[in-house]
Amino acid sequence: MKFLRGILPLILFILVSVGMAKEHPCTFIMHQEAVQIKQNLNQLPLLKQSFEQTKKMVDQALQKPIDVPPPGEAGGYEHERHKQNYREMRAAGLLYQITGDEKYAQFIKKMLLKYADLYPTLGPHPLAHNQAPGRLFHQSLNETVWLVYTSQAYDCIYDWLQPEDRQLFETNIFRPMARWLSDEHPHEFNRIHNHGTWSVTAVGMLGLVLDDEEMVQKALYGTEKDGKGGFLKQLDLLFSPNGYYMEGPYYIRYALRPFFLFAEALERNRPDLKIFAYRDSILKKAYYSAIQTTFPDGVFPPINDASRTMNVQAPGVVIANDIAYYRYGKDPALLGVKKLQGKVILNICGLELARAYGDGQKVEIPRWKSIEFSDGYDGKQGGLGILRTGSVNDQTMLLMKYGVHGKGHGHFDKLHFIFYNQGRSVVPDYGFARWINMEPKFGGRYLPENNTYAKQTVAHNTVVVDQVSQNRANRKEADKVFAKRHFFDASNPQIQVMSAISDNHYPGVHMQRTMFLIDDPQIEYPFVVDLYRLRSKVKHTYDYVLHFDGQFVTSNWKLTAHDSVQFPLGVDFGYQHLWNQAEAQGNDPFQFTWVSGQRYYSFSTSSQPDAKVYFVRIGAHDPNFNLMAEPGMILRVQRDDCLFASVIEPHGYFNEAQEKSFNARPAFKEVKIIGHNDEGSVIEVSRKDGLRWQIMVNNGPASETQEHQLTFDNQTFRWKGNYKVVKLKK
């Protein structure tokens, strides 16, 4: 003991020396950048504004007592307090670097002292609910974010702290937390999933700050350092070759934060890794693919588990945008994204972007082009197609999903589409069943209805076979298969088309969906032509599902309303959540109209013998009102082979305040199937004003050069390639 006490100063000296050997901060900002930011603040409005926002948040925090409460439930006060604490610490770290004002460093130190008291007393959080537990938080995911942020804060005041403080924090908080996240939970750490990304980033960034090579190696290559897990493997497997993220846009905006923060830290500390060039610049592609899926207002389409409002202002998107701008060649389109974000990050990346942005008056919000993303790490597992037309202010967007399932957050929704027009999803995706962070709603976690409704096939705009979800809603089965790209052509802005195939989601049922977005100069709004073809050896029930935003207006089929007693439409696979509100049958081809915002929308479909229509509303078997009571339409046929050929058209104008209404009836008169077989489908769509189009689609193997010749009813149709659209004379 006496001996130990004697050499303690020496041991400390060695530890400190090792620590001091490295310049700090080193992960997000370096001292020289902080100086530059300070010098440029008053010249660069966006930088100034971002700095002031940060300063305001922290200065408010400085006025209040620091609170480091014991762990609480998800969404509750304690949970939110710990989240706010890490935000404030990171921000205070940056402010300390930029301003040099020690009060910011003191704030972090005081808070860390409290964590140094608390953390060693904590075991696994008792309210984990099937998730990997944290100790501060109910799930380890939140704990990783805490560590990612706090590592940066610590990095910023590392040199300012006394060695004994550092030892205390590292011993009581940082090293045990890193162990907890890696060695004690290797499954979560090595998982190829956004949780894994956060875990390796947390441990890896801490490793860079502490200059602990062991931590960094585990972060890069997995707990076993064998490359089966870790950051690089995640970059290999979570993205398709063109950058599409397998969990979809809502989760990439969440994963962008660790991906870009760790990459930036690696670039600064392990430049030899050339992380930004890794896998043919996969991070660049990842970021661009994320923003290229957005609606024109910057909101991510809510495919898979997702909220309907998540947008490019999310912190990860702000971080990724600025880093991508600085590291990948200063693309002016990213200045346009900034217009929707309104703030930059406080390092060299944000500084350089703010310099180019100026006062923003010359910056335009980017108008993304139609694009197709391949899915799967190899790019051979289907994809996501997005067709766009119109200006940023009145853009129409048609999105079809035909990729992989997407693991735990995936939905059973292949060949599902979203139709966006007039600044809203008029044929929407429900998104997730979750009231995020709303404590009385199961702590803001995913609700039971997320599994029983939101993930199910009937919650999407696709066809349900036999009232059973794709892959019987078995996630493991669904993860083994994927839909297939058929063809995609957006080269003609007036006629854009995408087509995809699903063979593996319903046994024995081949499905092909081909969607056109036609923007004809003779008509007011673009319209959608949808050819959904199913083929089977045996008869099935095919439910063509369309969810619509707004209010039912009219239908040409007489409704039989279930308006004095109401039952769910089915018993399982999401149908148990749909009230059967009305049924309809009719002789003429079916049409119905709804109103959303200030436009009318009509669905017109081809004649289908014995077809039946159901109008439904979400809300059955929802004892806690967890779901939103939205309307939908289901067109049901019993058939072996079947083609649903339909038009969806915006039309007219409704303004309640001005009491104006024009063209409330559909402009399309008929959708006629001329014929379809395994080679092709031929339909004709016609409007009341006499405009008509003949549309031919290739149902065989995709080819841009193959000649097709089909004869139906003694009429012969010829075309070359995957499709042909002929506008006929009146």
Next chain:
Amino acid sequence: MKFLRGILPLILFILVSVGMAKEHPCTFIMHQEAVQIKQNLNQLPLLKQSFEQTKKMVDQALQKPIDVPPPGEAGGYEHERHKQNYREMRAAGLLYQITGDEKYAQFIKKMLLKYADLYPTLGPHPLAHNQAPGRLFHQSLNETVWLVYTSQAYDCIYDWLQPEDRQLFETNIFRPMARWLSDEHPHEFNRIHNHGTWSVTAVGMLGLVLDDEEMVQKALYGTEKDGKGGFLKQLDLLFSPNGYYMEGPYYIRYALRPFFLFAEALERNRPDLKIFAYRDSILKKAYYSAIQTTFPDGVFPPINDASRTMNVQAPGVVIANDIAYYRYGKDPALLGVKKLQGKVILNICGLELARAYGDGQKVEIPRWKSIEFSDGYDGKQGGLGILRTGSVNDQTMLLMKYGVHGKGHGHFDKLHFIFYNQGRSVVPDYGFARWINMEPKFGGRYLPENNTYAKQTVAHNTVVVDQVSQNRANRKEADKVFAKRHFFDASNPQIQVMSAISDNHYPGVHMQRTMFLIDDPQIEYPFVVDLYRLRSKVKHTYDYVLHFDGQFVTSNWKLTAHDSVQFPLGVDFGYQHLWNQAEAQGNDPFQFTWVSGQRYYSFSTSSQPDAKVYFVRIGAHDPNFNLMAEPGMILRVQRDDCLFASVIEPHGYFNEAQEKSFNARPAFKEVKIIGHNDEGSVIEVSRKDGLRWQIMVNNGPASETQEHQLTFDNQTFRWKGNYKVVKLKK
């Protein structure tokens, strides 16, 4: 014949001379004003903008062929065409006067020539549906608007036209139309109702243009010229002494147009009438009362038959605002209303307002004060109370309705309230059941569900007795009675209160509702305290109804959901339209929380033995989806005497995009009834943070000076006047 042909020129000469004796235009604008407008256009941005808007509309019309189609159905093309035609003719008339460009006069003449062909061929419109028929339109109401507008157009080109044109138009259109509206439909013409106002205005303005004293006299005094009908009688009977319009804000915005247009025309042609001073300047009061009911964004509260979006941009409000500004002393508050309207009328009134408005940078949107309006022509038939607190940008508004029924457009809704917060009605009024001008929805007319649901008591936030609407939903019975003002005090901005009584809406049931809006500096948002007291000799079912905007979050009573089969809550009086979605009972005093926009709202009520709660959704017995599927809560007790004492509070914050949620649970803990009798009610409301208030209310005759002393449970409460609110120490 030969003789007649000989003197025809003479007759024409006499006719023309009589016509020419009067200067034209004379009703809305005079030539000299037009000159002034032209001179000032470039100096006054608002005037310029208004002129350009008008010019754009007419110039577009000039590019297209003139269409005067045969009459069609309500909301259909023909109907809308005739409406657009009168708008274009009036606008063209003003443009002719201002610019002197004859193309505008030609346009009107050409269009009138077509009407001169069509009109004589028409009989009563076949699709009147229980309304007084027009000939061009299904209801005469539209025809009166046509004539009001076209008279002004004709006035503007009167001098430019040839005498034979004038004779043709007057013979074929104007005089027969005026006869149709007055002598052939005297009931509609003499009716004390907005339809009557439009009729007399149409005939009266035409009379002024034609200098036809007979027409003018009928317009002023009724078809019999005995003063039992006509414009002056309408001014006498349709408004309370402080200007509140008996049909409510939605209809006054429609009636403002004829009231102010005809008054302006009379002021110019019959200045001796002193119409603007009539009945102690009742038109001024009428306009101010209308705008003082609006929500802060300029939307009229949708009480009675009304849309939820009608706002101060409506043409009648623009017209009334500018005329009231010019004729009643240039009140700067009316410049503020202009900020919400964005355009002025094109005559001296608009010119002078535009001059004061300048570029609008110094103009502020008015922040209306709390106010009470009396109702009934004598001001003794109850009233409407509006309490407001907060700035224009985050104003809270509490409105209670306790006046007359309001005739055909009235709802059975006495003691009903609306609570507005965060820029929306979080406890809303349903408004009307009508998709206005939406042709497939019954021609845009009132729908059957307007009677069966929207007018019924249960569609409102009040108490329904025995599941029957007030006055058994008999309009004639309801028009005979009214609620009574009790007291209203907005003198203390922190504690505002209004109280009203209904004795005549349910036989043998006395009802008193007292509502406080309390804005305490110690808490974040203002809250409502609601004391609804009922007294009867026999037991009744009392249903306390609360409609809420948004999504149910949680309740402290366990819900029993009817989620596998759903029935309507009742069979009549609107209950047949409410799905009974869930029921709840519990021992603790009931609380429930919903989320709307970015705030939470909680309803907390006193303990009620054997109370039961129903959560409902609109939509049962609605076979055509005419209604909007909104949620509501009904608290039911069986009782003779009863006090519902409740708090409604905004709290916390929810931002889905930012994934933030704070304070999702109610801050109030309990509402406790200490006692209530015919002299007074005493309650205590307390929050979880320890803040408490004792609230005493006078239930006897209103008096600001009377001393009260009540003893409940050995505790004595003393106060003077109508109420007392005591904030207790923690």
